[in-house]
Amino acid sequence: MPPKVNLEKCDGCKAEQEPLCEQICPGDLMTLNPETKKAYCRSLRDCWDCMSCVKSCPQGAIETRLPYQIGYYQAKLIPLMGTNRITWTCIDLNGKVERFSFKTRND
Amino acid sequence: MPQERKLPTRLEDVEEVLVETDILVIGGGNAGCFAAIEAKKLNPNLCVTIMEKAHIDRSGCLAAGMDAINTYIRKERTIEEFVRWSRSQAGGLIREDLTISLAEVLNQPTEQWEKWGLPIEKDEDGQYRTRGKWDISIRGSEMKVILAEKVREYGCQVLNRVVATNFLLADGRVIGAMGFGVRDGKMYVILARATIVSTGGCAGLYKPYTNDGVDSHHHLWYCPFNTGAGYAMGIRAGAEMTTFEMRWCATRTKDFNGPIDTISVGYETPMINAYGEKILQERYAHLGGDAAPRFIRANVPMEEWLNGRGPCYVDTRGMSDEDIREMKIDYLNERPAFVLFLAARGQDLKKEPIEIYGNDPYIVGGHTASGYWIDVKRATTLPGLFAAGDVAGGTPNKFVGGCAAEGMLAARGAVEYLKTVPALTRPDAEQVARERQRIFAPAIRQAEVGEGIIPREMEERMQRLMDEYAGGVHQFFRMNGIQLQYALKNIRILKDQTKYLVARDLHELMEAHEVIDRLDVAEVLLHHLLFREETRWPGWQTRTDFPERNDEKFDCFVNSRRDPATGEIAVFTRPYEQLIPGDRYLP
Structure with missing residues (x-):
């Protein structure tokens, strides 16, 4: 189940013509559910797990989950985008936490 | 507010958008963005338009980022050395003229990128830090976003979410391209004085071994959204193509199907088999050991499996804690989900090494020599059309x-070409009408007939066929002539059945064209594989009926051209031209 949208957090990017995840997805997979006005992935099978949507979401509402067929439940990898920096939090199967922070642009 | 998106149900309802430009760039990935910027640098008054099926901020191979530039020529190294290395890695078959002209400007984009803000690691002496002979480490997580910003700053026009479907032709010359908006459902007719194709290579021809469930079909190493549109458009227009049979089959991390050079080159971890033997050094020393050509290294884990000595690994157990951490940061810059994959297995790399396996084969001119046959100016055999990046042939080991x-x-070639083309050429109306019908046929069929074949069904049939009969990963990359003929017969049936494709929304219409394009690529690939009756690159191209290399007949390029009038594909050879002396099989 690649991108998993947290329906509490997702606001459908109301002010935008289309949600940022939909604007950015290289596979044209993220889109808005016209009834709920929340984003969803129209075809989980076709996701590349590139995490572009996760990085772009202003609400931090999207989590990449690996397809269960290749990765066990429920490890997490969460990016926090700064101006010139990204910080990743990784929680493994056994709850072990690792953090990585590095520059994404020269200042 | 969301815009209205409508899949047309009648051809006469399709709105047409006419765009006029000096230079059209089809595909705004890495190569396309650099082409567009270069054209503007050469002449800021030119109108330069990028036609992109996704969004240039994250489209193409760099969507998730990149952790290294694998071709950078350091001060102490020479162009000759680079050509010799690339030639040996590709089993002696490259276009030396193209490789030399590329090497002359190879470092410029990397240095430019750094000035634009891309972080690159440096040594104490101020040179870029290398990992391996030609590789430098970068922090490329946002490198595509940085590049896209510059495209806009230079004043290029960007048409995001517009899918290219065919070139516009006049008297054999390319005068632009056509396509459709995947958001607005409109037909796009783009007239250009010169056109550059840079749509990337072709994934999804073969069934990946990761598609064992509903959710992991696209767990591919190569960008799954690069579906060979540029190859297919060239094939349909009668462009000469080269070396499709040199498929990109590589060693990748198993199950995740992700990059491996990060670990094996970056951290010099040995490749081992189930019994802990350092396979390259102990079993393949005669072929170069750790420095063996890429196709040998690609094939090694598969050979070990075949001979009962799998699984294989890259042995991370000797790595230091700092190196493991650095390596994870590398992955976070290139394919972050691999770090999640390790976490999802609770894998401690000091105790458990990383398993490796082959990938589903791709056609990728940035890694092997497959693609358009071009000259040093990157002009294709179709006047007015230039090619760059994975879609352009002859120059393996280009990488990012x-x-x-x-x-x-390609931009320099195109700008020079503009001098000979003072004005835009108007296309004949019939050509545009024909393409409009071809583009929207799956939507019209859905509206009028209401049933047929959905693109996914056809994709899966094609992928299974190619996997089983044209040397896919499940067949350990091996094939023979009888299997290839069977695949060809069935690919032709599929091509005929594309008239039954249906599309229920604009996304599915795009998928329909992605399948149609890949069938054209697959047909040409099969002709190339059939023609080369030898085994030149075991793994990339293994003919079980012709297991030896045959220099007398095949030490040359295998090229093809489809006749646009008849659809017949002619396959022929072009001689090898050696410019840099020395044994072509040695670096």
Whole structure:
């Protein structure tokens, strides 16, 4: 189940013509559910797990989950985008936490 | 507010958008963005338009980022050395003229990128830090976003979410391209004085071994959204193509199907088999050991499996804690989900090494020599059309830096070509009408007939066929002539059945064209594989009926051209031209 949208957090990017995840997805997979006005992935099978949507979401509402067929439940990898920096939090199967922070642009 | 998106149900309802430009760039990935910027640098008054099926901020191979530039020529190294290395890695078959002209400008995009803000690691002496002979480490998580910003700053026009479907032709010359908006459902007719194609290579021809469930079909190493549109458009227009049979089958991390050079080159971890033997050194020393050509290294884990000595690994157990951490940061810059994959297995790399396996084969001119047959100006055999990046043939081992540099070269070629084309050429109406019908046929069929074949069904049939009969990963990359003929017969049936494709929304219409394009690529690939009756690159191209290399007949390029009038594909050879002396099989 690649991108998993947290329906509490997702606001459908109301002010935008289309949600940022939909604007950015290289596979044209993220889109808005016209009834709920929340984003969803129209075809989980076709996701590349590139995490572009996760990085772009202003609400931090999207989590990449690996397809269960290749990765066990429920490890997490969460990016926090700064101006010139990204910080990743990784929680493994056994709850072990690792953090990585590095520059994404020269200042 | 969301815009209205409507799949047309009648051809006469399709709105047409006419765009006029000096230079059209089809595909705004790495090569295309560099091409567009270079054209603007050469002449800021030119109108330069990028036609992109996704969004240029994250489209193409760099969507998730990149952790290294694998082709950078350091001060102490020479162009000759680079050509010899690339030639040996590709089993002695490259276009030396193209490789030399690429090497002359190879470092420029990387240095430019750094000035634009891309972080690159440096040594104490101020040179870029290398990992391996030609590789430098970068922090490329946002490198595509940085590049896209510059495209806009230079004043290029960007048409995001517009899918290219065919070139516009006049008297054999390319005068632009056509396509459709995947958001607005409109037909796009783009007239250009010169056109650059940079749509990337072709994934999804073969069934990946990761598609064992509903959710992991696209767990591919190569960008799954690069579906060979540029190859297919060239094939349909009668462009000469080269070396499709040199498929990109590589060693990748098993199950995740992700990059491996990060670990094996970056951290010098040995490749081992189930019994802990360092296979390259102990079993393949005669072929170069750790420095063996890429196709040998690609094939090694599969050979070990075949001989009962799998699984294979890259042995991370000797790595230091700091190196493991650095390696994870590398992955976070290139394919972050691999770090999640390790976490999802609770894998401690000091105790458990990383398993490796082959990938589903791709056609990728940035890694092997497959693609358009071009000259040093990157002009294809169709006047008015230039090619750059994964879609351009003859120059393997370009990778990110080389594809960017080739984009620059194609732009220089195109800008020079403009001198000979003072004005836009108007297309004949019939050509546009025919294409409109072809583009929207799956939507019209859905409206009028209401049933047929959905693109996914056809994709899966094609992928299974190619996997089983044209040397896919499940067949350990091996094939024979009888299997290839069977695949060809069935690919032709599929091509005929594309008339039954249906599309229920604009996304599915795009998927329909992605399948149609890949069938055209697959047909040409099969002709190339059939023609080369030898085994030149075991793994990339293994003919079980012709297991030896045959220099007498095949030490040359295998090229093809489809006759646009008849659909017949002619396959022929072009001689090898050696410019840099020395044994072509040695670096």
